[in-house]
Amino acid sequence: MIEVLLSVVKVCWFVCASGVDVLPLLRWLGASDTVMSPFLVPGVGKAAIIYLMYKLASPARYAVTIAGTQLAVRMLRRRGYLKLPETHGGKPDSLRSIVSDGRAKVKDRVEELRDDMQELKGRVGQVHGQLSSRRSLSRQEKL
Numbered sequence: 001m002i003e004v005l006l007s008v009v010k011v012c013w014f015v016c017a018s019g020v021d022v023l024p025l026l027r028w029l030g031a032s033d034t035v036m037s038p039f040l041v042p043g044v045g046k047a048a049i050i051y052l053m054y055k056l057a058s059p060a061r062y063a064v065t066i067a068g069t070q071l072a073v074r075m076l077r078r079r080g081y082l083k084l085p086e087t088h089g090g091k092p093d094s095l096r097s098i099v100s101d102g103r104a105k106v107k108d109r110v111e112e113l114r115d116d117m118q119e120l121k122g123r124v125g126q127v128h129g130q131l132s133s134r135r136s137l138s139r140q141e142k143l
Contacts, residue, residue, distance in 0.1 A: 012054055016050055016053070022049050022052075023036060023039060026053070026056060031052075036052070039052050
């Protein structure tokens with residue numbers, strides 16, 4: 001990302017430093033007067049014009065990034081470095097199916113935990129009963 005940013009800034013700087021009148025060129029490319037009006041003031045430095053060029057080039061940079069990413073993913077998949085998502089019934093996993101599978105797993109786990117808690121309550125009840133009976137026996141012996 002930094003390399004792309006620096007490359008764009010370098011190109012803009014080179015165009016500006018080589019003496020190209022950038023503002024008419026940008027107007028010819030379709031930049032609106034409202035965007036360019038702050039830069040039409042006499043005495044505006046090269047840095048401000050380079051910044052304008054950089055900002056106006058952003059949509060092209062985004063398009064190149066998106067297209068380049070798609071091409072890179074296709075190439076990496078063809079070469080076997082990236083695998084396709086797992087499939088259910090021949091179709092790639094959708095977010096909906098992933099969420100429903102996760103929900104089912106959570107539901108099953110909650111049921112298991114409820115069963116474990118019921119079992120634990122039963123054990124605690126047995127131990128409590130045993131302790132209560134021992135206490136009552138020891139009280140009766142003391143009397």
